[in-house]
Amino acid sequence: MGIVSVSMPEDLLEEIDDIVETHDYSGRSELFREAGRKLVQEFREPSLEDRDLVAIVSALFPYDSPAVETKMTELRHTHASAVRSNSHSCICDDQGCVETFIIEGELATVSEFVRDVEATNEDVQVEYSLFPVDSIQRPTL
Template identity: 20%
Template sequence: MMRISMSLPKKLLNDFDEVLKDRGYNSRSKGIRDALKDYIVRYQWMKDMEGDRVGILAVIYDHHYTGVMEDLTDIQHQYRDFINANMHLHMTEKNCLEVIVVKGDAQKIRSLSEKIMRLKGVEHVKLTTTSGGEQ
């Protein structure tokens, strides 16, 4: 095993510890290892997507973060050929949820997702897809 050190916001660590407690973990290290494995599996799944896909991209972001709404809109305009619809929901005073319905080439959808993930002010992104081919 390798030992690492990391810095986390207090709320994130408290939330993580609460999840570990609810799931019955006795070790924070084991929980972090499992979370990292899950992250890697999700990335590999996205990386291996190919062909036509249809899906939903859920984006939670802090609308107070300077420029995030404009950046999100700009990216959606760049990928307008792969976006069929979107919905905006005000979750809290701070956070908004953007639900983006996507259809088309898996590589383009993955690129769209990753560009949004990298935006400052975006707190969470989840892509769910299925085959977009004719049955």
């Protein structure tokens, strides 16, 4: 089995250690293997292959983070063919910002965009939802 070294903020490591202890994992490695398997499964979900998808991608980051904001703008332009909408909101009395993107494309396109947003900065928290376009219910007349 390979060995991987990961850097992360101390507060995140403390939270991970709490989860390991409270959920009876044998250690951090077991938790990371499980998380890794779930992430791989999510990106390889066969029911989403070869289907048009709409994704809502939200990124939360500290207020007054010009490098992150610049990167978000760059991503919007780099992925212009997939970005259908983008908004920026300052939240919690300027404690943070939320950048929201609506992305349309196949799984590979959406996955690449999510990876690029996640790689922006360690202070960026990313969440996303996927919806197959063909699952949209048409109204009956």
